[in-house]
Structure formats: C-alpha cells, structure tokens
Amino acid sequence: MPLTSLDISNLRNIEKTALHCHSSLNVIVGANGSGKSSLLEAIYLLGRGRSFRTSSHRSIVQNGQKEIFIVGKTTEQSAQFIGIHISDGNLKAKANGQYLSKSSQLALILPLLMISPDADKLILGSPKQRRRFIDWGLFHVEQGYLTQWKRYNRVLTQRNTLLRQGACEETRYWDEQLITHANNLTQARMEYCMALEEIFQDYLALLTSGLQLDLSYRPGWSADETFSTALSQGLERDIKSGFTQKGPHRADLYITTHNRKAASYLSGGQQKLAACALILAQAKLLNERLGNTGVLLVDDLPAELDLNHRQNFLALLRELGSQLFVTTTEESLLPLDSFSDYSVFHVEHGQVSAIKKT
Ligand SMILES: Nc1ncnc2c1ncn2[C@@H]1O[C@H](COP(=O)(O)OP(=O)(O)O)[C@@H](O)[C@H]1O
Ligand SMILES: [Mg+2]
Numbered sequence: 001m002p003l004t005s006l007d008i009s010n011l012r013n014i015e016k017t018a019l020h021c022h023s024s025l026n027v028i029v030g031a032n033g034s035g036k037s038s039l040l041e042a043i044y045l046l047g048r049g050r051s052f053r054t055s056s057h058r059s060i061v062q063n064g065q066k067e068i069f070i071v072g073k074t075t076e077q078s079a080q081f082i083g084i085h086i087s088d089g090n091l092k093a094k095a096n097g098q099y100l101s102k103s104s105q106l107a108l109i110l111p112l113l114m115i116s117p118d119a120d121k122l123i124l125g126s127p128k129q130r131r132r133f134i135d136w137g138l139f140h141v142e143q144g145y146l147t148q149w150k151r152y153n154r155v156l157t158q159r160n161t162l163l164r165q166g167a168c169e170e171t172r173y174w175d176e177q178l179i180t181h182a183n184n185l186t187q188a189r190m191e192y193c194m195a196l197e198e199i200f201q202d203y204l205a206l207l208t209s210g211l212q213l214d215l216s217y218r219p220g221w222s223a224d225e226t227f228s229t230a231l232s233q234g235l236e237r238d239i240k241s242g243f244t245q246k247g248p249h250r251a252d253l254y255i256t257t258h259n260r261k262a263a264s265y266l267s268g269g270q271q272k273l274a275a276c277a278l279i280l281a282q283a284k285l286l287n288e289r290l291g292n293t294g295v296l297l298v299d300d301l302p303a304e305l306d307l308n309h310r311q312n313f314l315a316l317l318r319e320l321g322s323q324l325f326v327t328t329t330e331e332s333l334l335p336l337d338s339f340s341d342y343s344v345f346h347v348e349h350g351q352v353s354a355i356k357k358t
Contacts, residue, residue, distance in 0.1 A: 002110055002295050002323050003043065005073040010065040011045075012038040013350035020354070021323070022343035027334060028327040029355075030347030036327035039347065040114070040297045043325060045084045046072045047112030047295060049093050049103025058089040072110065076293075079109045104139070104146055111140045111290060113283050113322075114297040119275040124263045127252035134217075134253060137282045138192050141289040145188055152181035156244055164242040168235065175231055178247070182227050185248045186219045193217040193253060196281050203277035203284075207312055211270055213257050220250035273309065276301075280316060287321050296322040300329075311335045 007018045013035045030036045037053070041060065044052050051060055061068050067087035074080060079095040086092075093100040095109060113136075121129055138145045159174045197215045204211060221230035230246045238244050255262040255274065262274060286294045296317070305313060315338045317324055328334050331344065346355045 002074050002076065002293055003046075003072050004075060006042065006046075007069070007071040008039070008042045009067075009069040010062040011042050011068050011070065012060055012062060014038050014042070014352070015062060015350055017350075017352040019345060019352055020343075021325075022341070023323060025318075025324045025326065025336075025339050025342035027331065027336070027342060027344045028325060028347060028352075029329070029331050029344060030327075031329060034347040035350040035352070036347050037299055038350070039345075039352065040299055040325055040327060042070045043072070043295065043297060044112065044114060045070055045091075046082055047106055047110040049084070049091060049106050052114060052116060056089070057086045057091050061086060074110060076109050082106060082109055107140065110295060111286055111293060112295045112297065113279055113286065114299070115276055115279050115301065116297075116299045119279060120268065120271040122275040122278055123255055123266065123271045127250070130253040130255075131249075131251055133278070133282070134189050134192060134196075134251075137196065137285065138188055140286050140294075142188060142192075148181060148184050148188065152178070152185050152248060155181060156247065156249060160243055163238050163244065166239065168239055171235070171238075175228075178244075179228050179231065182248050186227075186251070189248070189251065190217050190219070192285075195285060196278070199281040199284050200277050203280045203316065204274065206316060207273045207277055207309065208270065211257070211266075211274070213255055213262055213274055216254045216256070218252045218254055220248050220252075221246040269305070272305070276313065280320065283320055283322050292321040294322045296320065296324050298324065298326040300327055307335065311338075314338055 003021045005018065005020050008014050009016050028036045028039055041051050041053060051057075054060065067085065070084040072082050074082060081096055083094040084091060085094070093103055093106050095105065100106060122133060135149060139149075155174050155178045159171050159178060162168075162171045162174065193215060200215060204213060219227070221227055227247065234245050257265050262271070266274060283294055283296050298317070301310070301313065310333070314335060317326075318338045326334065336342065344355050346353050
C-alpha cells in the first residue's frame with residue numbers, strides 16, 4: 001500500500017483537497033475538465049518529480065496562486081512523507097522533511113507507472129519513447145542501472161564534443177570506456193526485454209483476440225558486429241556529423257507483426273491494447289521484483305475499449321496487485337465486479353469528495 005493519503009494545494013483547478021487512498025483501487029469520476037487528470041498529475045509529480053503533461057512547472061500552478069504543495073503519506077518505512085513544492089517555476093522534492101537532490105530519489109520511494117490516453121505513442125512514437133520506457137522499467141527494478149546509464153551518457157557527450165573539435169585521436173581514449181558502458185547497458189536492456197516479452201505475450205493474448213506481435217531489442221548498431229567494430233568503422237561518419245551515430249542511444253524496441261512494423265499495421269484500438277499490454281507487463285515485472293509496491297495510474301482508459309475489453313482489462317489490473325488510480329467520466333463505464341473493495345472519488349470543478357467506500 002504505497003500511498004495512504006494525498007494532500008494537494010493549488011494544482012490547476014484543484015485548490016485544496018485531502019484524500020485517503022485505498023490500498024487497491026481508487027476510482028476517480030468526473031466530467032471532462034473537472035480535474036481528474038490533475039489529480040493523477042499530483043500523484044505523478046510525487047513519484048517522478050515532473051508532470052506527465054508539461055515540462056513547465058509554472059503552467060500547472062493554479063491561476064492567481066503562487067505555489068503548489070503536494071504531500072503524500074506512504075507506507076515506505078524510510079520515507080513516510082514525500083512532498084513537492086513548486087514556486088517561481090522551480091520544483092523541490094522532500095522526503096521526511098529533507099530536501100532531495102534528485103527526483104530519481106522519489107521514484108525509488110513511490111515507483112509509479114501510467115497508462116494515459118496517449119499510451120499508443122509507445123507503439124507509434126519515436127525510438128526515444130521506447131528507450132525511455134525500457135530505461136524507466138530497468139531503473140525501478142535494477143539497482144545501479146541509473147548509474148550505468150549516466151556513465152554511458154557522460155562518456156558519449158565527451159566523445160561527441162571531441163568529434164566536433166576534430167580531435168579524432170583522443171576519441172579513441174573514450175571509446176574503450178564507451179564500449180564497456182554500452183555493453184553493460186545493452187546486456188541489462190536485453191535481459192529486461194526478454195523478461196518483459198514473456199509477460200507481454202500473456203497480457204496481449206488476454207487483451208486481444210489473437211493479435212500476434214513480436215518484440216525485439218535492437219541495440220543501436222548492427223547485430224552481426226560488435227560495438228567496438230561498429231564504432232571504429234563509423235569513425236569517419238561520426239567525425240563528419242560531429243555525433244556518434246551508433247550505440248545504445250540509438251537503440252529501439254522493435255514491435256512487429258508478420259515482419260512488419262506494428263505502427264503501420266495495427267488499428268488505433270489495437271495500438272492502444274498493445275501499449276496497455278506493454279505497460280502492464282512492466283508493472284508486473286516491477287511488482288514481482290519489488291514485492292507489490294507499485295502504483296499504476298490509468299487515465300481515461302475506456303475511451304477506445306469495448307465493454308468486453310474493459311472487463312478483461314480491469315480483471316488484469318486487479319490481479320496485478322498494484323495500487324490503482326483509475327479515472328473515468330462515468331462509473332458505469334468501469335465494470336468493477338472483479339474488485340470486492342475500492343474507493344470512489346467524485347471530482348467537480350476541482351473539488352474532490354469521497355462518495356463511497358465498499
Ligand atoms: N493553471 C491552471 N489554473 C487553473 N485551472 C487550470 C489550470 N490549468 C488547467 N486548468 C483547468 O483545470 C481543469 C482540469 O483539467 P483536467 O484535470 O485535465 O480535467 P479532466 O481530466 O477531469 O478532464 C480544466 O478545466 C482546465 O481548464
Ligand atoms: Mg483528463
């Protein structure tokens with residue numbers, strides 16, 4: 001039960017609210033524009049230190065107000081209170097009253113994943129989105145992954161600077177380190193993607209009627225050569241462009257069906273379901289490895305799903321064991337029969353009220 005209570009002040013149209021969170025399911029009901037996504041945004045800010053809608057902290061402060069306060073009480077022994085304070089466009093995060101220097105520290109206290117209305121970007125979007133997806137998944141479950149990732153990126157930046165300065169002899173010095181870090185990253189990502197694929201296939205089968213999809217991790221250089229060979233063979237091109245062309249920073253998770261890219265083959269609804277299967281698989285891996293401590297935010301899920309798919313989806317959510325926050329415009333759109341116990345909150349013009357606890 002990661003989040004037990006949530007206090008929000010001055011976030012978009014939510015002026016002030018305090019709520020007790022249910023350990024299993026929290027349903028947030030309200031008309032369009034009432035403030036449902038803003039409520040999820042508050043939780044997201046607590047877990048990630050940023051909004052999922054904008055990079056401008058200023059724009060989420062309520063019009064006419066100066067600062068946002070968000071406080072969450074968690075069951076995490078080491079950090080029972082986590083907080084976010086935004087003022088003058090700056091965000092500060094706290095845990096148990098102490099300022100945190102990095103928002104990644106929040107993510108360790110409140111591991112959080114989200115299925116948003118634009119989840120299909122995971123299928124349709126650029127490789128960067130899928131790399132970020134893999135990196136976040138790994139960051140949550142593998143201690144030390146973030147450090148590895150930073151090391152690789154630091155050396156990459158240094159190499160690129162030298163390339164632009166035309167110091168190609170000196171790049172060789174960095175290449176050795178780059179290769180070590182690249183191989184570490186690639187190994188971690190490949191293992192993660194293999195574990196993910198197995199669970200993804202189960203979810204896909206349960207969510208769709210026989211949709212066939214394959215996942216394969218492409219490391220960012222040709223699979224039939226080592227990264228070391230790819231680097232030395234690409235040096236001339238790298239010098240010309242002033243940029244390292246190959247490496248884990250160009251990796252992708254290929255999602256294909258019948259050897260074609262899923263993005264150009266699947267219908268909109270299928271893309272959404274495939275993305276849901278991916279995120280659910282990630283949530284399941286996270287819960288397995290951390291012991292059921294994850295939070296999953298689901299914003300406006302039913303938009304594209306028919307009743308049957310919604311039913312399947314909710315049954316899967318229940319089995320997952322994550323603490324759930326699910327928004328909907330109508331409670332009747334969510335067939336909640338698989339849940340025996342949950343809380344419902346009604347949101348109207350930014351006012352949140354608990355309307356039922358079964
Ligand atoms: N900085 C702000 N100050 C006050 N209201 C805002 C601000 N930003 C957005 N809003 C308003 O907050 C409301 C909440 O929107 P949102 O949370 O997206 O609603 P929902 O998800 O329920 O459709 C919208 O009506 C929007 O116009
Ligand atoms: Mg919304």
